[in-house]
Amino acid sequence: MNEINWYQEVLNRKKELLKRCHEFLAIESVLDESTAGVGRPFGRKVAEALEFMLNLAEQDGFQTKNVDGYAGHVEYGGGDELIGILSHVDVVPAGDGWTSPPFSPEIREGKLYARGAIDDKGPTMAAYFALKIVKELGLPLSKRVRLILGTDEESQWRCVSHYFEHEDMPAMGFTPDADFPIINAEKGFLDIKVVGLPDDREESRGEWTLMSFEAGQRVNMVPDYAMAKLSGDGDVFELKEKVQDFLLTYRIQGYAEEADDHLKIVVKGRSHHGSEPEKGQNAALELARFMDRLPLDPNGANYIKMINDLLVDSFFGEKFSIAQEDKLVGKLTVNAGVFGYTKGDQHFVRLNVRYPTSGDSDALLKRIEEKVADYNCKITDLDHKPAHYCDPDHPLVTALARVYEAQTGEKAELLAIGGGTYARVLDTGVAFGPLFPGKEEKAHQRDEYIEVEDLLKATAIYAQAIYELAK
Numbered sequence: 001m002n003e004i005n006w007y008q009e010v011l012n013r014k015k016e017l018l019k020r021c022h023e024f025l026a027i028e029s030v031l032d033e034s035t036a037g038v039g040r041p042f043g044r045k046v047a048e049a050l051e052f053m054l055n056l057a058e059q060d061g062f063q064t065k066n067v068d069g070y071a072g073h074v075e076y077g078g079g080d081e082l083i084g085i086l087s088h089v090d091v092v093p094a095g096d097g098w099t100s101p102p103f104s105p106e107i108r109e110g111k112l113y114a115r116g117a118i119d120d121k122g123p124t125m126a127a128y129f130a131l132k133i134v135k136e137l138g139l140p141l142s143k144r145v146r147l148i149l150g151t152d153e154e155s156q157w158r159c160v161s162h163y164f165e166h167e168d169m170p171a172m173g174f175t176p177d178a179d180f181p182i183i184n185a186e187k188g189f190l191d192i193k194v195v196g197l198p199d200d201r202e203e204s205r206g207e208w209t210l211m212s213f214e215a216g217q218r219v220n221m222v223p224d225y226a227m228a229k230l231s232g233d234g235d236v237f238e239l240k241e242k243v244q245d246f247l248l249t250y251r252i253q254g255y256a257e258e259a260d261d262h263l264k265i266v267v268k269g270r271s272h273h274g275s276e277p278e279k280g281q282n283a284a285l286e287l288a289r290f291m292d293r294l295p296l297d298p299n300g301a302n303y304i305k306m307i308n309d310l311l312v313d314s315f316f317g318e319k320f321s322i323a324q325e326d327k328l329v330g331k332l333t334v335n336a337g338v339f340g341y342t343k344g345d346q347h348f349v350r351l352n353v354r355y356p357t358s359g360d361s362d363a364l365l366k367r368i369e370e371k372v373a374d375y376n377c378k379i380t381d382l383d384h385k386p387a388h389y390c391d392p393d394h395p396l397v398t399a400l401a402r403v404y405e406a407q408t409g410e411k412a413e414l415l416a417i418g419g420g421t422y423a424r425v426l427d428t429g430v431a432f433g434p435l436f437p438g439k440e441e442k443a444h445q446r447d448e449y450i451e452v453e454d455l456l457k458a459t460a461i462y463a464q465a466i467y468e469l470a471k
């Protein structure tokens, strides 16, 4: 067979590819439980985005399947073995400050701007056109290829949980939802809620009573704002001075302020992604560090002491005695992302622990459980995503590397990351693009875009990859 010029095949379809991208990106496919129903578990617009892709594929002569609105797939090829490409049609909310409306796609200076342009609707369309090119070229395949369309990637991955209860797991596959060249190692995640209840410790002791303590909204972010409310008969002036001293000593922003029946202390830190907690400044941990010096009521003191004994100055799990690392993905990290304490009610801290691919999640959990038990706390709401690793010598990795190198002329370095990609859903899978090395990452940000040229290049790479994996 003559050498196929994959990029030229993409160029031949550029107009149509961009047109479809525009239509697809115009659907505001943000999770909306208020419009959820049978066949649309994540709301009307998410369902519309899924149906858009499936309809398009049907018109182009593909076999499609919608699995209860949770996910769907587009299939092509023949044979028993299944190759998977996993992408998602849902997007995060747009937020403010866009130059052009986030759901009115617009190309400016070679960049296609829209929410979802790079995460993950642009890449979904790239993967779809890749499959379409393979089909239109009439290339014989000995395997079936499925483009699997998730709908809840940005939230809880309920889409793929449901989908794979009903559909086969591909023998191997890739997800176009992260970075080129190839990500083959990802840390494991333990999202843990540590919860305690007030007990009947003597209430009268301590000059100050902790009324509330709160910080953070997402377990995988470093909280940049923390607030505590205190009541009691202590010396307000003296306490405010202590706060000022502390803020100066530790070079932290914040303030203390009197209200009718309480004193409010606010600490401001610096947010950062939870995969690198040491690079942010955790406002809650700093506030707890300060409050450890105060004579507090016993229940309040217990909560603050737990935070200090187990989390303050311990981003790598040292105080839990779970510190460990491997050569591939580096150190275990602990991000304390969300805090809540209300006097007389349950209190909690939510942790995002990321452990090396060699780590033992059961042993880690057991150790954490033992440690928090000293403070009368338990673990609830556990969410575990095992570490993900694909052998560099696996035919999947070697095939994708060959394709990437052939089309870009660059070496296909393997990447190991602390974050998590959609690839971990696949038993044997890697993340493969679409963001090229050195390019600005705009996923989840205002003015999200994909460079049109990169979209075309990615489509060509995916087309050849599909062919190489399934021929």
Ligand SMILES: [Zn+2]
Binding pocket: 088, 119, 120, 153, 177
């Ligand atoms: Zn994504």
